[in-house]
Amino acid sequence: MLYGYAGQILRVDLDGFTVEKQPLPEDLVDKYIGGRGFVARLLYDLIPPGTDPYSSENIVVIAAGPLSGHYLPGSGKTHFGTKSPATGMYGDGNLGGHFGPALKYAGYDVLILSGKASGPSYLLIEDDTVELRDASAYWGLGSITVEEAMKQDLGQAYEICTIGPAGENLSRFACISHDFGRQCGRTGIGTVLGDKKIKAIAVKGTGGLPVYDLDGLYQAGKRAYRDIYAKPGFTGWQPEGTAGITNFVNQVGAFPTRNFQTSSAEHYQQINGRQILEKIRITDKGCFCCPIPCGKYSRAGTALGTVNVEGPEFETISMFGGNCDLQTIEDVAYANYICDELGLDTISAGAVVGFALECHEKGLLSDEDFGRRVAFGDLPSVVHILELIAGREKIGDALADGVRLAAEKIGQGSERFAMHVKGLEWTGYECRNAPGMMLAYLTADVGAHHNRAWVLGQDVTGTDADVHSLIQAGGSGERLPKSDVRGKAAGVIASQHLRPAFDVLGTCRLQMMELGFEVEHYEELLALVTGRRKTWGNILEVSERIWHLTRAFSVREIEGFGRHMDYPPPRLCHDPVQSGPNQGHCISEREIDILLDEYYQARGWDENGLPTRETLDRVGLSDVG
Amino acid sequence: MQLRAIHENCSGCRTCLLACSIVNFRETNPAKSVLRIEGLFPVPGVYRVQLCDQCGACAEVCPVEAISEIDGVYQVDKDLCTQCLECVEACPQGVMRTHPGVETPFKCTLCLECVEACPRGAILIANC
Numbered sequence: 001m002l003y004g005y006a007g008q009i010l011r012v013d014l015d016g017f018t019v020e021k022q023p024l025p026e027d028l029v030d031k032y033i034g035g036r037g038f039v040a041r042l043l044y045d046l047i048p049p050g051t052d053p054y055s056s057e058n059i060v061v062i063a064a065g066p067l068s069g070h071y072l073p074g075s076g077k078t079h080f081g082t083k084s085p086a087t088g089m090y091g092d093g094n095l096g097g098h099f100g101p102a103l104k105y106a107g108y109d110v111l112i113l114s115g116k117a118s119g120p121s122y123l124l125i126e127d128d129t130v131e132l133r134d135a136s137a138y139w140g141l142g143s144i145t146v147e148e149a150m151k152q153d154l155g156q157a158y159e160i161c162t163i164g165p166a167g168e169n170l171s172r173f174a175c176i177s178h179d180f181g182r183q184c185g186r187t188g189i190g191t192v193l194g195d196k197k198i199k200a201i202a203v204k205g206t207g208g209l210p211v212y213d214l215d216g217l218y219q220a221g222k223r224a225y226r227d228i229y230a231k232p233g234f235t236g237w238q239p240e241g242t243a244g245i246t247n248f249v250n251q252v253g254a255f256p257t258r259n260f261q262t263s264s265a266e267h268y269q270q271i272n273g274r275q276i277l278e279k280i281r282i283t284d285k286g287c288f289c290c291p292i293p294c295g296k297y298s299r300a301g302t303a304l305g306t307v308n309v310e311g312p313e314f315e316t317i318s319m320f321g322g323n324c325d326l327q328t329i330e331d332v333a334y335a336n337y338i339c340d341e342l343g344l345d346t347i348s349a350g351a352v353v354g355f356a357l358e359c360h361e362k363g364l365l366s367d368e369d370f371g372r373r374v375a376f377g378d379l380p381s382v383v384h385i386l387e388l389i390a391g392r393e394k395i396g397d398a399l400a401d402g403v404r405l406a407a408e409k410i411g412q413g414s415e416r417f418a419m420h421v422k423g424l425e426w427t428g429y430e431c432r433n434a435p436g437m438m439l440a441y442l443t444a445d446v447g448a449h450h451n452r453a454w455v456l457g458q459d460v461t462g463t464d465a466d467v468h469s470l471i472q473a474g475g476s477g478e479r480l481p482k483s484d485v486r487g488k489a490a491g492v493i494a495s496q497h498l499r500p501a502f503d504v505l506g507t508c509r510l511q512m513m514e515l516g517f518e519v520e521h522y523e524e525l526l527a528l529v530t531g532r533r534k535t536w537g538n539i540l541e542v543s544e545r546i547w548h549l550t551r552a553f554s555v556r557e558i559e560g561f562g563r564h565m566d567y568p569p570p571r572l573c574h575d576p577v578q579s580g581p582n583q584g585h586c587i588s589e590r591e592i593d594i595l596l597d598e599y600y601q602a603r604g605w606d607e608n609g610l611p612t613r614e615t616l617d618r619v620g621l622s623d624v625g
Numbered sequence: 626m627q628l629r630a631i632h633e634n635c636s637g638c639r640t641c642l643l644a645c646s647i648v649n650f651r652e653t654n655p656a657k658s659v660l661r662i663e664g665l666f667p668v669p670g671v672y673r674v675q676l677c678d679q680c681g682a683c684a685e686v687c688p689v690e691a692i693s694e695i696d697g698v699y700q701v702d703k704d705l706c707t708q709c710l711e712c713v714e715a716c717p718q719g720v721m722r723t724h725p726g727v728e729t730p731f732k733c734t735l736c737l738e739c740v741e742a743c744p745r746g747a748i749l750i751a752n753c
Contacts (some may be wrong), residue, residue: 071643098639144667156663180666206725208646210656218647225640225744282670284745286636289643291744293636297670308667482629612644 002029004066004530012106012123012130014196015056015115019130024109031532031620033510033542036503038110038569040546044553044624046112051557053085053188054170054195062103062111062201065506069101069209069288071221072525073228073517074508076101076288084187085195086172086348086402087423087447088310089554091187094451095161096287096295097179102159103435105205117197122150127202128550135199140165142341150200157200158265162344166390167194171400173425174350177340181285181295181310185345195547202397212531220528226519228291233515235466238284240273241294242314244471247272249429250265251475252460253581254437256430257322258376259354260571263430264580271321275329276312285310287508296538309337312346317429317449319350323425324357325377338383342390348402351425354387355403355418356395368396369395421448423556430564432572433582434459435485439492439595442566445550453495454513459483464517470512480484480581487592487612489602500543506579545619548603550609552625555610562608566596626697626735627751628660630674637672644742646720649734650660650727653708657724660748661734674747677733683721685710698735703728 001007002024011020032041040062051057057104060082067075073501078100084091103111106127113123117132120139123130138146143164152158160178167174167190173184174190182189193199201341211217215477237244249255250268257265269275280300286293297310312320314331320326321333358378359365367373371394374381388396398406403425407418417424424447431438454599457463457470465473501519505526511517519536527533554563576584600607604615616625639662650657660676678701684692684699691705691714698715701712706729713730714722721732739750 071640071647076638101655105656148667155664180664206654206656208652210649211653214647214653218644222741225742229744283672288636288638289640290636291640293638295636296667308670403730432698496743522749608642 001210002026002530003210004070005029005034006104006107006109006209008108009110009112010125010130011112011114011547013115014113014132014198016269019303031542033504033539035063035077035079035108036092036285036500037067037504037542037546038063038096038548039079039273040090041554042110042112043081043083043090047083049556051083052230053083053088053192055114058083058192059508060113060189060192060196062121064100064104064109064236065504066070066507066530067525069104069487070211070529072289072507074287074290075186075506075509076290077508079190079501080176080184081505082189082192083185083557084446085170085191086188088558089422089446091189091446092548093176093184093186093189095176095178095182095184096508097159097182098288099159099161099178099203101288101508102203102205103126103210106203107205107207109457113196113198115559116187116195120197120199122200122202123198124202125153127206139168140197141578142545143343144180144341145182146200149176150202154202155204156205160200162200163190163193163198164390166343166400167191168199169390169392170194171344171389171392172402173345173352175341177343181297181340182287183340185347186449190343209528213528217525218530219523222479226289227513228511228517229522231515231517233466234292236469237471237514238292238294239277240289241296242484243273243276243296243312243317245314246317248471249456251477251581253432253480253577254456255322255429256318256426258325258360259323259417259431259576261355261358262578262580263582264320265325265433267327270327271317271332273458273482279329280333282308288343290514291507292511298333300330302330302334304334304379304383307334307337309333309340312336315428316346317352319347319354320382323354324382325348326375326379326382327484331379335382335386337367338386342386344386345507347427348425349389350384352389352399352403352406353382355406355414356385356399357381358577359410359414362522364410364414365395375382379570415517416574419448419569419571421568422565429456430577431576432587433480433483433585435483435587435591435595436488436491436573438568438587439488439599440495441597442568442592443492443496443599445547445554452499455491455493455495458491466512475581477581479583485587485594486598488595489599492599493602495542497540504539504542504546541619545621548616548619548621549624551611552616556625563596566609567592627678628676628735629749629751630676630739631677631747631749632671632673635662635672635674635746636745637662638744639748639750640742640744641739644738648736648738657720657722657727659731660720660739675720675721676739676748677718679735680717682715682717683732686715688709699732700734701729701731706730
């Protein structure tokens with residue numbers, strides 16, 4: 001028996017609607033554990049090479065981990081994946097809230113969607129019952145609005161994932177929303193659901209999960225919670241959540257500002273975590289079994305009206321408060337709400353809007369292109385552009401394809417400041433003087449995403465301190481010397497292996513990353529839940545396998561994939577930071593080459609950045625490549 | 626002794642539900658827990674913890690007197706219960722629960738595991 005797991009894969013083919021329930025294969029469990037591991041392997045195996053992301057053959061995989069839904073801290077995480085319409089590569093995203101546990105209680109570790117529904121539909125899963133229902137009445141509604149409507153129609157006990165108009169209209173950075181504020185944000189998985197005409201997935205499960213040693217787990221779980229309560233960050237980091245890092249990032253000159261023209265914002269104290277607490281927070285909002293809820297549910301009043309929204313988190317603060325230069329926490333929260341309701345990833349959306357505003361500032365786009373005057377720092381401008389994107393109207397039609405494709409259309413040198421890697425927009429850390437973090441962005445398997453590896457603390461302090469400790473130490477705001485780019489690969493690779501470990505287990509990483517909760521806990525908890533003894537090192541081996549597998553997926557899917565795709569946008573090499581601690585700094589292409597050469601060598605990839613046969617064999621991927 | 630909710634402390638994490646089902650049913654299954662967390666979203670944007678305060682409304686409506694107070698805790702006698710579900714209807718907090726895998730309605734046993742499980746002090750013991 002597979003203790004800890006629900007034990008089944010649910011396969012739904014939307015072409016004609018067929019449902020198949022398969023036992024969860026034991027060899028998949030052995031080699032990939034769960035969550036992100038299942039997603040990576042199933043996408044590689046089930047998507048025919050060369051598949052168009054907008055075809056019936058593309059699939060969406062949703063996978064919980066063995067620890068999802070169990071009595072232990074942060075067990076509410078679920079992984080989603082598809083062939084990304086933003087990048088054409090492996091794409092994934094991670095969702096908090098309660099959806100994954102509900103899927104397991106209904107009896108399924110994995111849900112695989114293939115094909116396309118014939119019209120607007122939603123998928124309803126209630127234990128053994130799986131139905132495709134008409135969603136005509138919901139089509140066109142916002143993500144939050146439709147979740148509220150469906151809970152009224154179906155019942156409060158359903159856990160629901162939805163898409164908004166941006167997903168319906170195939171914006172390439174449409175997200176999936178759940179629990180009134182949790183998102184699976186990146187790589188356009190909401191876009192693929194929209195292409196499949198799936199407005200929502202509603203799940204209700206009434207079953208229990210088998211546990212290898214329930215008494216042992218209950219006691220170990222209690223100890224784990226108590227250990228977290230004892231961490232300084234339990235009272236120090238938790239109240240502001242991820243927004244608490246805003247001051248630090250700004251003071252070390254890594255805060256994207258005005259489309260990465262500079263890396264610190266003078267108004268950062270108007271948009272930080274303290275402002276959330278003092279001005280807009282209604283309640284903390286936690287994911288399943290989380291003792292340190294980073295979610296802040298807020299009510300924010302602006303000139304455009306008052307909204308209720310979960311957030312803003314740090315990434316949204318950086319991309320709208322910094323990158324689009326919105327001046328108050330209320331304005332950032334309002335933009336957050338608009339993105340959530342439209343179903344747009346706030347990170348890519350903030351990058352795209354910042355790019356569009358700079359195009360306008362430089363005269364590459366006119367008022368006519370937007371249908372009105374637009375400017376950095378102006379909330380009505382930002383909201384207007386977001387609505388154009390979601391509706392694919394005017395210049396929004398080009399912008400909805402993301403900065404890479406939009407820059408190709410707009411031309412006139414706009415590629416220089418189109419902030420992305422491999423087609424995925426850059427996120428909330430500016431890196432011209434943070435070479436480790438730069439390398440993390442360049443080599444992230446989904447494109448420019450900070451969540452694959454985060455080594456800004458190492459770049460700035462030279463230590464591996466947890467985030468709460470970094471925040472406590474603070475940044476000086478003083479001018480920083482140019483950093484040495486050598487010797488960064490090992491730290492980046494270690495972080496690239498650490499983070500997937502949580503994604504395969506189905507738990508949140510923040511207990512460890514932010515508070516310093518020890519990884520040894522997970523060895524014990526995994527053994528008690530599943531009866532399978534794995535050291536943390538064994539789990540990191542799975543992370544490494546996934547890392548090479550997703551790279552191999554991209555090599556397979558992108559003609560000519562290689563080193564040339566691992567470079568940053570020209571701005572970071574040629575436009576010096578305009579102000580703040582890193583004023584005047586750039587990173588040269590020669591320095592990028594040093595970063596990549598050291599990284600490829602450490603990874604066992606060739607000079608073009610492709611995994612070698614020997615490396616794939618070494619990590620158990622003899623059947624790949 | 627009874628349970629008391631401090632609603633504004635609740636973050637909706639439902640750790641209490643798992644502790645409840647593990648202790649009362651030896652099962653990892655929040656559908657078998659005897660308290661409920663209601664999220665009132667998007668407006669007003671707050672949580673409500675619905676739990677049994679041993680008010681006895683269930684016992685009052687039971688036509689066969691299958692529910693009685695023993696040491697301050699109302700308990701269902703499974704042998705007497707006819708599954709008419711009038712107690713479920715009558716419970717003002719919605720915490721007289723049913724489940725497809727459990728024959729009779731079930732309720733809080735005042736085991737207090739939820740109090741210990743809550744990371745945020747949203748469930749307290751009130752002595753009365």
